[in-house]
Amino acid sequence: MASHRKPRTPLSRTLAGAGPRAAIGITSAALATMTLLSETATAAPAKPPQPSIEDVQRQVDSLNHQAEVATQRYNQAAESTAAQRRKADQLLDQMARGAQQINESRRALGQFAAAQYRTGGLGQTAQFFLADDPQQYFDQTHLMSRETAKRRQVVARFETQQVTAARKRAEAAKSLQSLSDAQRELADQKRAVQQKLTEAQNLLNSLTAQEKARLAALEKQKEAEAERAAARLAAQQQHDQSGSSSDASGTSGTPAGGWRDGSASTRAAKAIAFAREQLGKPYVWGATGPNSFDCSGLTQAAWQAAGVSLPRTTWDQVKAGTRVSTSELQPGDLVFFYGDISHVGLYIGGGQMIHAPHTGTVVKIAPVTEMPIYGAVRPA
Numbered sequence: 001m002a003s004h005r006k007p008r009t010p011l012s013r014t015l016a017g018a019g020p021r022a023a024i025g026i027t028s029a030a031l032a033t034m035t036l037l038s039e040t041a042t043a044a045p046a047k048p049p050q051p052s053i054e055d056v057q058r059q060v061d062s063l064n065h066q067a068e069v070a071t072q073r074y075n076q077a078a079e080s081t082a083a084q085r086r087k088a089d090q091l092l093d094q095m096a097r098g099a100q101q102i103n104e105s106r107r108a109l110g111q112f113a114a115a116q117y118r119t120g121g122l123g124q125t126a127q128f129f130l131a132d133d134p135q136q137y138f139d140q141t142h143l144m145s146r147e148t149a150k151r152r153q154v155v156a157r158f159e160t161q162q163v164t165a166a167r168k169r170a171e172a173a174k175s176l177q178s179l180s181d182a183q184r185e186l187a188d189q190k191r192a193v194q195q196k197l198t199e200a201q202n203l204l205n206s207l208t209a210q211e212k213a214r215l216a217a218l219e220k221q222k223e224a225e226a227e228r229a230a231a232r233l234a235a236q237q238q239h240d241q242s243g244s245s246s247d248a249s250g251t252s253g254t255p256a257g258g259w260r261d262g263s264a265s266t267r268a269a270k271a272i273a274f275a276r277e278q279l280g281k282p283y284v285w286g287a288t289g290p291n292s293f294d295c296s297g298l299t300q301a302a303w304q305a306a307g308v309s310l311p312r313t314t315w316d317q318v319k320a321g322t323r324v325s326t327s328e329l330q331p332g333d334l335v336f337f338y339g340d341i342s343h344v345g346l347y348i349g350g351g352q353m354i355h356a357p358h359t360g361t362v363v364k365i366a367p368v369t370e371m372p373i374y375g376a377v378r379p380a
Contacts, residue, residue, distance in 0.1 A: 053214045056203060063200035064358040067193050069342040071285040071294055074189035075313045078286065081186050084179040091172040095165065102165060193285050197359050223370065230351030230367030233326065237351075240327040267306040267380045268332025274305035275346050275354040278363045283356040288312075293356045293363060295344050299334055302346055302354075308380050314344045321377040329368075333378050337371040347376070 051059070207215065278301075281292055288297035296317055300310045310317050318336050329335070329347050337343040345355030345368065353368045 053211055053218060056207065056211070057215055057218050059203055060200050063196050063203070065338065065342065067196035067200070067285065068295070068358060069340055070189055070192040070196055072296065072313045072315060072342055074186065074193055074286055075294070075296065076315070077182060077186040077189045079312050081179065081182040084175060084182045088172065088175040088179050091175055095169065095172055099165065102162065197285075200359075223367075226367040226370035229369035232351075233369060234349075234351035237327050237329060264380045265332075267303075267308060268330070270306035271302040271308070271332050271346065271379075272348050272354070275299075275302040275348075275363075278302075279354065279365070281363045283359055283361050283363070285359060295356045298354075298356045298363060299344050299346050303379050306380070310379060314341050317344060318375065318377055321379040324376050324378050326368075326373060326376060329376055330378070332380070333376050335368050335376045336374040338374060339372075341374050343371060 204212070204215075275298065278289070278293060278298060283294060284292035285294050286297075287293050289301045293301065296312060296314045299317060300312060303310050310320050314336060317334060318341050321334070324330075324333060331347060331349045333347040335345050335347050335353055337345075343355070345353035345366070347353050347368065348365070351367055351369065352365055354363065354365055356363045357366070
């Protein structure tokens with residue numbers, strides 16, 4: 001009877017053909033290979049590479065920039081909220097005055113009704129025959145006709161007041177709803193600013209002392225490069241402005257932005273003097289002074305000290321004045337940065353400005369070349 005045997009695998013054939021010691025050696029090698037493969041399969045995945053200090057700097061700068069954009073949106077929402085609150089308060093005051101007028105008209109109508117009740121509501125013929133003196137009747141009739149006209153005026157005024165009150169109530173309800181919407185938008189923008197600032201701070205907190213030192217060195221390197229660029233800009237401005245003061249024929253000329261007259265130069269000097277007094281005060285987003293500022297809050301306060309009213313946000317300030325080129329910059333001009341116009345500084349000459357940079361910094365003097373320039377405006 002034929003026996004049935006299982007086919008041997010290559011490993012089993014090898015083990016069968018080898019001696020006992022060889023078999024043990026081969027088995028040990030196989031187990032070791034299997035163990036190695038098992039350990040490799042269960043090993044923890046490799047950690048992603050840590051960002052370089054240059055990458056960290058770019059991320060922090062980007063988060064600060066995003067926080068600046070959110071700050072301008074917050075300022076915009078704050079202005080809208082304040083405007084809606086003023087409008088709602090005004091409408092509520094008007095409603096209160098209207099209610100008082102309606103009550104006065106009601107009292108007058110009540111007096112007419114009471115007087116009619118006292119006369120018993122008799123017709124004019126009955127009153128004539130019952131009167132003791134016909135002349136007295138005619139006098140009373142004349143007075144009654146005047147009272148009737150007055151009554152009609154009171155009724156008409158009362159009806160008009162009711163219509164006006166209903167309209168004011170509808171306007172006030174709409175204004176209060178707009179105020180509620182503006183308050184929600186304000187809260188949303190506040191959270192957006194705080195989120196970006198928290199992300200930036202967490203990123204900085206994750207650095208070691210050595211990495212923080214390297215980051216500080218990079219910042220100094222950037223500042224030095226910006227200072228050199230500012231010096232070149234100042235030299236170019238001086239060259240362009242001196243060249244534009246007289247052409248080849250000897251006639252005088254002026255830059256496209258125009259030179260300031262005496263009074264305008266005085267206002268610009270006052271704005272700069274105010275800004276210098278704020279040096280060292282902390283940047284706080286949404287702040288307009290006197291103890292802290294954000295970028296547009298500082299420029300608004302500076303020009304306010306010079307008697308010139310500016311809007312609150314960078315997006316509105318860039319429209320408040322005469323646009324000038326970078327080569328035409330004069331002290332007191334506003335310089336705006338980034339394509340989204342999210343930052344502003346006050347030019348003081350020599351390629352330098354006073355500005356409130358971002359959270360964690362203070363109002364300081366810096367080169368206008370440390371950020372990409374969007375454009376410049378001359379308020380006065």
